[in-house]
Every structure is written in C-alpha cells, then in structure tokens.
C-alpha cells in the first residue's frame with residue numbers, strides 16, 4: 455500500500471512534511487514580504503542544511519560570543535515553510551536568516567526580484583538518499599522502512615519531502631538568473647571548509663577577521679557540531695518531533711560516499727543510468743568523489 459499521503463502533503467506538485475508544514479504560509483508564499491538583507495539557505499533535504507545554518511549563524515550572530523549561545527540553530531535560521539516554533543517572521547529583527555526546501559517555482563516574489571541572497575547547497579544524490587533513508591527511520595513523522603530498495607524507489611518516484619532531487623536542483627539552477635544565488639557543493643565544503651566559509655562570507659559581503667574565520671571553521675566541523683547541543687538539533691528531534699529510537703542523530707556520519715556501504719552494485723548502476731538520463735544536458739558540473747582525508 456502507498457502511504458505517501460499519510461506522511462506527506464502535496465502542494466502544487468511538491469511534497470512537504472505533513473506534520474509540520476505551515477499550509478497557510480504555503481498558500482500566501484508569493485506575497486511573503488522579503489527584505490533586502492534577508493538570507494535564505496535553500497536545499498533539497500539531507501544536503502547540508504543544518505551545516506550551513508551553523509556557518510551562517512556564526513557569521514551573522516557571532517554565536518560564540520553574542521549572547522546567542524543559548525539559542526538553538528533552528529531559531530537562528532528557522533525554516534520558512536516549517537515554522538516549528540511559530541515565529542512571527544515579520545517581527546524578526548534584520549538581518550533575518552531562513553532555511554527552506556522549497557522548489558524554485560514556489561519561491562516568494564521578492565526572492566525572484568533578486569531581493570535578498572540565497573545559498574543553494576547540493577550533495578551527491580546517492581548520499582542524500584542514504585542520509586534520507588536513515589532519517590526516515592529515525593523520525594516518527596516520516597514513513598519508516600528497513601528496506602533500501604523500497605526507499606530508493608520512493609526517492610526516485612519523488613515521493614519524499616522536496617519531491618524529485620533532479621527537478622529540485624535543475625529548477626533552481628536553470629532559473630538562477632532570476633535570483634541572487636550562490637551554489638555550494640557539500641563535497642567541496644567537506645574537502646575545504648575554510649575556503650567554503652570564505653566563499654560564503656564573501657557572497658554575503660561579511661568580511662571575517664582571521665580570528666573569526668578560524669572560529670567559524672572550528673565550530674562548523676562535524677565533530678564540533680555533533681557535540682554542540684544548540685547545533686545538533688538533539689532537543690528538537692528527540693523532544694519536539696519524536697524519534698523511533700534513542701540511537702539516531704541528526705548529525706549521523708557527515709561523510710562523502712556512505713552510499714558505497716549501502717547500495718548494491720545493481721542499485722548503483724541503476725541509479726547512475728537514471729542520473730545520466732535526467733542530468734545529461736545539465737550544465738552544472740558535479741564532482742562527487744572527492745576523497746576525504
């Protein structure tokens with residue numbers, strides 16, 4: 455039986471997590487007021503959102519020394535369409551930081567008019583798939599399965615939050631001229647976090663001193679975030695959303711190529727064939743297999 459509708463809500467062709475999505479906001483997205491100094495992190499799920507939230511909140515709020523130490527990342531860089539803590543975004547002081555998994559065609563009009571800045575972070579979809587598989591088994595609000603084949607089918611049918619990976623990235627990339635947008639690749643961030651933070655801060659026109667740069671890089675490593683209660687969403691997922699087990703974490707492995715530990719040779723080849731077919735005329739170059747040190 456297909457349980458998609460029990461967990462997901464389809465709004466104008468894109469799937470959202472049913473339990474948390476703000477339907478009222480979705481219906482009025484076009485008119486959501488955007489400010490020039492707003493910054494949006496836009497991702498397909500499981501591509502590095504929380505990581506980029508951490509980097510941005512450190513750059514903007516100097517989370518390490520500006521009395522924001524006690525504020526969860528989710529409140530510093532809240533999701534637009536998943537307003538978990540019922541914030542009144544119009545009352546938030548500038549500059550506002552947002553996160554979102556929206557497809558390009560649902561973006562508020564102000565973003566399309568190049569007001570505000572967007573960071574679009576993307577990741578090897580095979581690693582996204584594996585991260586998503588574990589996450590779906592962790593959260594009570596997502597449909598669990600212990601069968602990768604079943605999850606892969608769901609992922610390739612686009613019956614997951616954000617719908618089809620291929621459409622999400624293509625949509626944003628092909629419409630990049632409508633937005634003030636920087637594309638960042640998870641694997642590049644992983645390979646060279648320092649250069650990635652510099653690239654991000656330069657796009658945001660936020661100059662960092664050498665000391666601040668070092669602090670951002672240090673606090674945005676996987677190891678540091680995993681043990682930082684404000685950064686790792688532990689409270690939110692365990693006490694507000696709910697988990698099926700006590701074992702899992704939002705920050706699970708944070709590596710490149712974990713798909714190799716999960717997909718069979720046949721599944722990998724099938725995925726590659728679909729990838730080639732869907733992305734063959736796509737101009738953005740992907741370099742997934744950067745070796746980790």
Ligand SMILES: Nc1ncnc2c1ncn2[C@@H]1O[C@H](COP(=O)(O)OS(=O)(=O)O)[C@@H](OP(=O)(O)O)[C@H]1O
Nearest residue numbers: 499500501502503504505585675676705706707708
């Ligand atoms: N600092 C750092 N370095 C490397 N990797 C990191 C980092 N922070 C988060 N992550 C990994 O990102 C994955 C979660 O993705 P998202 O934050 O986009 O998830 S969500 O869409 O907001 O639910 C998830 O990937 P997996 O570990 O492969 O499951 C996280 O571990």
